[in-house]
Amino acid sequence: MLEVEVKYQLADTGALRQKLLDAKARLVAERKESDDYLNAPDRDFARTDEALRLRRIGESNFLTYKGPRHDRLTKSRLECEVPCPSGEEAAQSFLKLFEHLGYRAVSSVRKSREIYEIDRGGFTLHICLDNVEQVGSYVELEIVAPEEQYTQARDILFAVAAELGLNQIENRSYLEMLLGRAVVLGGVQ
Amino acid sequence: MLEVEVKYQLADTGALRQKLLDAKARLVAERKESDDYLNAPDRDFARTDEALRLRRIGESNFLTYKGPRHDRLTKSRLECEVPCPSGEEAAQSFLKLFEHLGYRAVSSVRKSREIYEIDRGGFTLHICLDNVEQVGSYVELEIVAPEEQYTQARDILFAVAAELGLNQIENRSYLEMLLGRAVVLGGVQ
Numbered sequence: 001m002l003e004v005e006v007k008y009q010l011a012d013t014g015a016l017r018q019k020l021l022d023a024k025a026r027l028v029a030e031r032k033e034s035d036d037y038l039n040a041p042d043r044d045f046a047r048t049d050e051a052l053r054l055r056r057i058g059e060s061n062f063l064t065y066k067g068p069r070h071d072r073l074t075k076s077r078l079e080c081e082v083p084c085p086s087g088e089e090a091a092q093s094f095l096k097l098f099e100h101l102g103y104r105a106v107s108s109v110r111k112s113r114e115i116y117e118i119d120r121g122g123f124t125l126h127i128c129l130d131n132v133e134q135v136g137s138y139v140e141l142e143i144v145a146p147e148e149q150y151t152q153a154r155d156i157l158f159a160v161a162a163e164l165g166l167n168q169i170e171n172r173s174y175l176e177m178l179l180g181r182a183v184v185l186g187g188v189q
Numbered sequence: 190m191l192e193v194e195v196k197y198q199l200a201d202t203g204a205l206r207q208k209l210l211d212a213k214a215r216l217v218a219e220r221k222e223s224d225d226y227l228n229a230p231d232r233d234f235a236r237t238d239e240a241l242r243l244r245r246i247g248e249s250n251f252l253t254y255k256g257p258r259h260d261r262l263t264k265s266r267l268e269c270e271v272p273c274p275s276g277e278e279a280a281q282s283f284l285k286l287f288e289h290l291g292y293r294a295v296s297s298v299r300k301s302r303e304i305y306e307i308d309r310g311g312f313t314l315h316i317c318l319d320n321v322e323q324v325g326s327y328v329e330l331e332i333v334a335p336e337e338q339y340t341q342a343r344d345i346l347f348a349v350a351a352e353l354g355l356n357q358i359e360n361r362s363y364l365e366m367l368l369g370r371a372v373v374l375g376g377v378q
Binding site: 040041043065080100102 | 241271273
């Protein structure tokens with residue numbers, strides 16, 4: 001499956017929340033996510049545009065591989081996510097195993113996320129209002145679709161974004177933004 | 190923790206089973222294990238003497254990394270095993286994720302295993318009577334111990350092996366034996 005996704009800067013979270021409710025979007029989850037990103041020993045994921053992360057949502061853990069983005073605008077990419085056993089000990093065990101394999105921790109992205117669902121054109125969109133520590137507020141619109149429906153899914157995403165008045169596209173990942181911030185801070189110290 | 194382990198060829202499984210019962214060993218499990226071994230994209234585990242495998246015991250799945258052996262005689266090595274969610278679908282998801290990371294399936298080792306426990310010199314030994322498909326019958330004696338107790342653990346293993354009349358040490362892993370067999374078969378076809 002393909003994760004077709006587009007992200008926008010969010011100036012006014014409250015206003016967007018109201019627009020979502022007006023558009024009959026359903027709030028399906030409200031949670032904190034903490035992502036530990038790893039880099040590979042055989043290639044630099046920053047260069048190959050891949051990602052491997054351990055995500056924690058409360059006690060739940062997930063291991064996710066993301067393939068290179070198909071295009072820079074929509075950030076569409078292959079996503080392979082596998083649930084792991086719950087709890088901090090299990091999370092640490094997986095990180096340890098990857099460390100033995102030569103993977104190195106890069107950075108952690110922490111955010112509060114509200115997830116809304118909305119149906120359009122035969123797809124279910126997930127709309128995530130994110131407040132990312134040290135990064136800021138953004139909204140991600142996402143459809144998980146078979147590869148052959150990429151174009152239709154992308155068009156629906158842009159149509160819904162227009163409907164919600166979103167226009168400041170952000171094509172960097174939160175990890176890229178966080179690392180960019182770290183570099184800038186490092187430069188002025 | 191260190192997995193201190195020694196393996197012997199087994200000529201007569203029934204006779205050893207009787208000796209274990211005479212020595213008050215406890216049969217703690219009897220099961221089928223299926224191990225899918227993977228090789229890394231950045232190094233050849235056959236050369237570095239490491240291993241990464243997905244083990245299935247019934248519906249249960251475990252991911253295991255094994256570090257290089259400390260010495261060829263006892264096969265002692267670092268072992269990092271993490272439980273994964275149960276079921277065939279979860280097993281396939283993990284294999285798929287590692288495939289995306291560049292890992293390649295090498296071979297599968299399937300065996301029937303009887304696990305006995307016996308206490309000696311402050312350690313609990315696991316004694317595994319293995320019938321390995323395409324390989325044969327072997328017995329593994331194992332102690333999981335902190336690194337600083339390596340010498341004591343190794344000496345206990347050899348003492349118990351002597352007590353059980355075992356003397357034909359086998360220092361190859363089942364995977365090495367299986368791959369060795371495959372090469373020989375390939376050569377005569």
